[in-house]
Amino acid sequence: MKYIDEFRDGEVARAIAASIKAEVDAGASYHIMEFCGGHTHAISRYGLEDLLPANVRMIHGPGCPVCVLPIGRIDAAIWLARQPGVILCTYGDMLRVPGSKRVSLLKAKAEGCDIRMVYSTMDALKLATTHPDQQVVFFAIGFETTTPPTAVAIKQAQALGLTNFSVFCNHVLTPSAITQILDSPEVRELGTVKLDAFIGPAHVSTIIGSRPYEYFAEEYQRPVVIAGFEPLDVMQAVRMLVRQINDGRFEVENEFSRAVTRDGNEKAKSLVAEMFELRRVFEWRGLGMVPYSALRLKEPYAAWDAERRWDVPQDTPADNKACECGAILRGVKKPLDCKLFGTVCTPENPMGSCMVSAEGACAAYWTYGRFRDAAPGDAEGPEPESDE
Amino acid sequence: MKYIDEFRDGEVARAIAASIKAEVDAGASYHIMEFCGGHTHAISRYGLEDLLPANVRMIHGPGCPVCVLPIGRIDAAIWLARQPGVILCTYGDMLRVPGSKRVSLLKAKAEGCDIRMVYSTMDALKLATTHPDQQVVFFAIGFETTTPPTAVAIKQAQALGLTNFSVFCNHVLTPSAITQILDSPEVRELGTVKLDAFIGPAHVSTIIGSRPYEYFAEEYQRPVVIAGFEPLDVMQAVRMLVRQINDGRFEVENEFSRAVTRDGNEKAKSLVAEMFELRRVFEWRGLGMVPYSALRLKEPYAAWDAERRWDVPQDTPADNKACECGAILRGVKKPLDCKLFGTVCTPENPMGSCMVSAEGACAAYWTYGRFRDAAPGDAEGPEPESDE
């Protein structure tokens, strides 16, 4: 598979690893946050940590839209699915994520709600045309990558005059989240957390381009390398960031230049700008309330906005108090520091943001990496504690 | 079970049989038509023919509303079931009866139509209240017995203001059918068929009373005994008719006096009279077009008339030409005289009226009585012929 296989060459990986090893300053430590779950996943799935020197530590950021969606929005989606005549459809990733009382869309479906998995917004539109007597609500989630396909569907619904299609919009913005992390007291003021550099998003950047990161690099004096999601892309990005750190530079570099330009996809950007506006504030699971970090439909598209069509509940139930996601997302803690990890919180029963999808820090560690810290003698864990 | 067990006493049956045997004139023959399928069924199921002398012959009349419903009306019911949003409900007896191209309601259901079996018109009404977004059509069939329950349901639908309930009315009248048989050339003019006496309906008569038969008895000079459906009722009726024939009387006698009065059920009759009017003519399977033999809803109840709400097809496809039902119903032929009997026409695949329900002459003979004419050597029948 062209543009995939070449970027998964184990020989080359080892060569880049050797190069990184050769370049790091043995006395220094390198804290690199990959913002995107896609990078987190690649690191875990390919065991890339094993290829990096011990003093290069990867910190898994909040870049998974499934993980960061707050419980209240999942509850709201389930509420919508329970309205009579509603078919709720969404991407498969969302189905297993539990809201309040551990009810997920999958469980709501088992209770009788009409919930469908779609692979594309076009499938959702098709459902609306084939079920004219029902209300098809597309539960839209995702970063800048996933927003334009939602916009195309709404455009098409407008063109077709579809009155039984609407979007429950949960699209969020990458730059606001990065800012939030960099502005957190631990990072900015107390300096308790070292965050030396960022690997920037791959596919988000195909849309927004590399330009938005220039502000961070300068404002927060941190180097950024935009990188693809293949293992060699990640290795190379680490290599480039190590070099910038060593050099004391804080530039935006583009490892993923085969797909990302400085300005991104103008067509997609203008479509999104035409249709969506910023929410004043939006809750991110693990990060809390983040100003200007999410989108909603503009007034001319109100007819396709599920939140205007229904009086969708706006509750904000809290995560389990013991959940350490916020600290993990800022690099303050690691999954094993959470006492729920692996006892009551597992990928089958996630309690917090980081366990919700395979791209979350806790889930990736549990699923791919937990052998690393497993002592030979601790095969039987403690009795699970109640989470209520 | 009181009023059942006493009327199924084998000892008494044999005593009545002996009494009949003692009373019949060995040189004469007695042709007695039981109009009702209920009687036909009792005769077959209890093997009563074996208890009667050879010169008493029972002729099975057209008194089964399932059997006499023409194919066109079944097609129409299937047509209704196929209309979008329609739930068609009817008594279980109707489900297996094939219309054109052997499509029955059961087959239409298998194809995806929403067809429900009900045990009472109240169940049909309940369906209408629990499915407000669908049109519930009650496929109503039956004689005078079954018409009042339909009337009650319509009254109730009116009281409840149910706009999604309607009746596809196929209620038919007993007296018109008896007249049609007695007026047939074979019986009336040619004298080729002897029809000496009638056993009158049991449950139909609980509604209409015994008075309507007085006209026949006099006009056609034939004795009538109204009898219950239990085996002793039938035996006793035969006994009473043999005695009338022997005496040259032609009176209406009431063996079922425990449930039937001269005037019947006034409450039921007036309800039916208020709501229904005579159709000018109606097709009876096996008998052809019979004037003033069926009911339809009067104008004030048009809102609940499925034939006014939909443009129900009025086709009248013909039965298989080889079907001898007409002749069998008038006593001219017997089931074995039909070359389709048991080859292409069986209760699983009925080709004509008499095979349609267990109360039909051919079905009763096939199901209960066919051992009687089975020669020891003819275990393998001929190859089935095509019926098209």
Place this chain on the structure above:
Amino acid sequence: MCLALPALVTELLPDDNAKVNLGGIAKTVSLALVSDVKVGDYVIVHVGYALSVIDPEEAAQTLALFQEMGELAAEPQA
């Protein structure tokens, strides 16, 4: 199709209904088509409706007639 059975009325229910019993089987039927039904009556039940009330005296007479005829007939036979 005109299947109908005599069942004992065991209880009068609201909405012109009654509970009836047949050989240990209980069922609710409508009394909308009959009048003056009492507990202890036997009614003829058809498609969930009582069509008429059984007259016990007439029933006894009919049964007596069976016996009588049977006896009459039995004599010449025996």
Place this chain on the structure above:
Amino acid sequence: MCLALPALVTELLPDDNAKVNLGGIAKTVSLALVSDVKVGDYVIVHVGYALSVIDPEEAAQTLALFQEMGELAAEPQA
């Protein structure tokens, strides 16, 4: 969630769609978000939409950089 893959455009279809191929798997995707796509191009496909066209020269340069760095690094190691 931002799963996206490079696939070869094999056919342009009506309604701004294209047939793409990935390792022998054919799929129809929308070109509504990209311009000037030709058969033979590789596009990045996400939830059924092409998001961008791969620049083969940039890709080659990145690969060359891997090699070069690898070689640079390999020397002191070897």
Place this chain on the structure above:
Amino acid sequence: MTLPRRAHPRPLDIAHGRVDLTHGGGGRAMAQLVEELFIKAFDNPALNQRNDQAAFDVPAGRMVMTTDGYVISPLFFPGGDIGSLAVHGTVNDVAMAGAVPLSLSAGFIIEEGFPLADLKRIVDSMARASREAGVPVVTGDTKVVEKGKGDGIFITTAGIGMVPPGVEISGDKAQAGDAILISGTMGDHGVAVMSQRESLGFETDILSDSAALHTMVAEMIKTSPGIHVLRDPTRGGLAATLNEIATQSGIGMLIEENLVPVRPEVRGACELLGLDPLYVANEGKLICICAEADAEVVLAVMRAHPLGENAARIGTCRADSHHFVQMKTGMGGMRVVDWLAGEQLPRIC
């Protein structure tokens, strides 16, 4: 550093949980369901090996194998449920060859959304029936189908057993002159199930006769190893089963209506619904056809067994090229007892 590690950190929420698609996916949720619900309930050495097949020793000899799917609605009925039925029905089909049942397999097809509490109730009932019968469920399988693609739960069991030497029971072995015996009243199961159908609108206290008949069969075989035919009159009732045997054996039969035991409630329900008790299903009764000479002693053995108290001889086989099953009615007349012509009955097995 201690790494917590338990296969299933949180036990199944039996009280409130529902089966969802993950329980059929082959992942940890399914493994947990199997472990905490199925293996716990059925608990036997072969199953506990947790292989995709069970292994056990068998002697040389004649083996029988059978299977039945259980799709009954409602799932719970007076006198049993789909779980106990799935054990009894298949044990009985093994026993009807005169065989000693050895083991059962169980395949579950569960509709998404099915309450775990109901599943547990069914599995526990199945396990109890299996223990009482002494026939373990040694291997099983679980599939979950989407909501609307099933009906709560379907269970398909298969069973094997060993036929004692010298026993040769088969539906084609009935001979003219043989006696026809049944082990008790007809129609109890079907009527008990129908009484639970709201749409049929009747109430009764009658219980399903669902029971495992193999111990009674063992007694019968011990006394009369030469029994010709055994069969349980399930779907289609006595009528269908006698017709099957008549066709298979190429004989006719004559039975007598007055000799067929039927409970008053079953008669009542049948009158009400226009059914014939001869066509109503049984799940704890058998038909035995044996030589006239064996009839009395076999009947005595049946009557001595708790499941055969009401056993009766109902008729005799006879030569008939038409293979008619005929019946002398209570009125003294004769009729054919034909196959069922597709009546509309609720799903009763």
Place this chain on the structure above:
Amino acid sequence: MTLPRRAHPRPLDIAHGRVDLTHGGGGRAMAQLVEELFIKAFDNPALNQRNDQAAFDVPAGRMVMTTDGYVISPLFFPGGDIGSLAVHGTVNDVAMAGAVPLSLSAGFIIEEGFPLADLKRIVDSMARASREAGVPVVTGDTKVVEKGKGDGIFITTAGIGMVPPGVEISGDKAQAGDAILISGTMGDHGVAVMSQRESLGFETDILSDSAALHTMVAEMIKTSPGIHVLRDPTRGGLAATLNEIATQSGIGMLIEENLVPVRPEVRGACELLGLDPLYVANEGKLICICAEADAEVVLAVMRAHPLGENAARIGTCRADSHHFVQMKTGMGGMRVVDWLAGEQLPRIC
């Protein structure tokens, strides 16, 4: 007077007919379906006895029994259908004990309205698979459920077989140091089935690997009767199956990503859908765990068999109190290969 008498005057209208409720009612319509469709297709002495159970002789020894329900959607897929799958899958579960399969039972649960033509196609395919495997379907059962209470057709098969003396294969017998072999490419079946799902929206030429593996197993056993574990990586794929074995045997495993054969199309489809080929179902592949000393010769035997051409050694068992299945990735790093955490896959078996 001649009385026509044929059991079923009109043959089943296979071309246009549909299954309706009468086909499950125990009456003549059901008897006809069984006779003209099932018995005709499966045609073997045990089934042809038409009893509710099949009888056949078995030698003394170790027997295995297994069952699986097949609820696959779509019913027909490239390389097979639910019928052939229901034979292969159960034959394989028998073979995975090292056993020689003897016979199968088949329970059909059919939704009202299912086309008879599709039913015949499935039953014929099943009969072909059974004949080719040399394992007869000796007994069966048919139930019909109302429209909307099923999904076309579900098939549950059970199978039995005899384990050759000296063979002791079980999931709990893997030992540290054992070699882990697989018989070919992973994920072909799952991807072939998914390619038929319109909603997934992709096309490929790949065929399901559905096949009966017992002849290959027989060869393997002949050469190396001491094989420790055999198992077919079906639901949950290689990953789930290795985890099952590791847990059962109380060991860990280390496999190497580069050694696991995966077809390019399977990789492509997995990339597209965000799946991992290690979790995708197979229906004609096996995992073999044997002593290091046996590994080469077993591998050679597998490769010599048409169903094992691409057999490969993928790793080694090792002591690990955590029972981790670990994998060296193509990049040279390490990861856990965990159980499936309930991914959303179409029903693939």
